[in-house]
Amino acid sequence: MPRTGKPLYLVFGTGSPKGLEAMKDAMWSVDDRDGESFHDPRTRGAEPEGQLDIVQAVGLADPELLELVAQRLAAGTATVVEIGEWLLRETSRWMPKHALKAVREMRQAGAVSLQSPGKLTSKSHVRLTA
Template identity: 30%
Template sequence: MENVMATVKRELLVRHLEAWAPAALHRGRRVFYAHGFADADGGESAEAAARVLVEQTDFVRGRELSMLVVGEQAEPVRERLAAVIGDAALAVHAVSGGTDARLAVALKAAGAQRVPLLGFLDASAGEPPAVTTVAALTAGKPAEVLLVLPPGTALEPYRAGWPLFSSVELATGDEPGELLAYGTTSGKSLEGFKEALWAVDEFAGVRYRDPGDPDRHLIDISLTPHPGPLKRELLAHLGRVGSATVTDLRTFALTDTVYRAADATRVLHTLVDAGAVTRQPPAGRLGGDVVIGLP
């Protein structure tokens, strides 16, 4: 099961990088990808990331695309990446000595401030990273982080510095699973992450769980995910706030659940048709300014 879990995380990383890299290169002259805990899996996820970045090197004329690899023993990982990169225009910087000890310093030394920056930190095999390590990635502009944490880790401290922060539990059963968190300074990037999340190929035994779902319902990975947990979370949210516009509820789904804004729209149509919620005005298109409330 560990190999299957690793495959799911690696595919999600690849899918997100495939969307992130072209947009980042279009936006900035210098672009950085930082891969922490790179030696924890022998460099497999770092190699997968490097393959995606190498595919982008045809578009880097006049731009700098760099990959920072940090881990206890980063040099063997760099040697593994060398065979993948060849003569492609991807600069790799390897820093040994531990991600918590070295990442922030390495980012500063590489000049990865105020440039497009994406960090990937899979700490699921050991202790959770220091909050300051994750916060160091907010130096990018825009900045993003994909963070994998051991089961049961408190997520709230890692939200610091990230205007948008979402999470999902990678579950194989009733017991708590690894936590995958995503932080970003861009709403558009969060939408892209959610699209990648549900586009991952379904692997036997691995499902998602929304950390905010009190019923801890397991959700199959699908382009059209089961709406049950989202229905419960939208109704609970309306119970707290009283009423909200469709736009507000779409934003809530995007930022506070594992679902996408479009999933919220579909669920709201179902809830309105079933009479589980009210709407004002009572007729017409379910546009963003329509106010939804409880009966």
């Protein structure tokens, strides 16, 4: 989103997960301080605008990421790896590496639980709490 407020749309197509990951890597290298940002149009309950710098400064997951992971888990239990693959394929900017951080933060907040108690790993099965 440029400073003019009129959204610009980025269109990219590939059948390769590696190509998609390379594209998202390129998007993440864009300088956010130039007034541009990428966001997923499906995000309904999180407003990243104005919060991004504060969120990054304290090391918290982006509100958009947390909401999108919650949307994925609303469809059913998934492993952290499956959530990461979904983030890569189905979201506009998030990557597999973001899944563990988001799930960890959501678990600390009580928003998700593990099917098997114990340490959170990439193979852990995660579900939304009731």
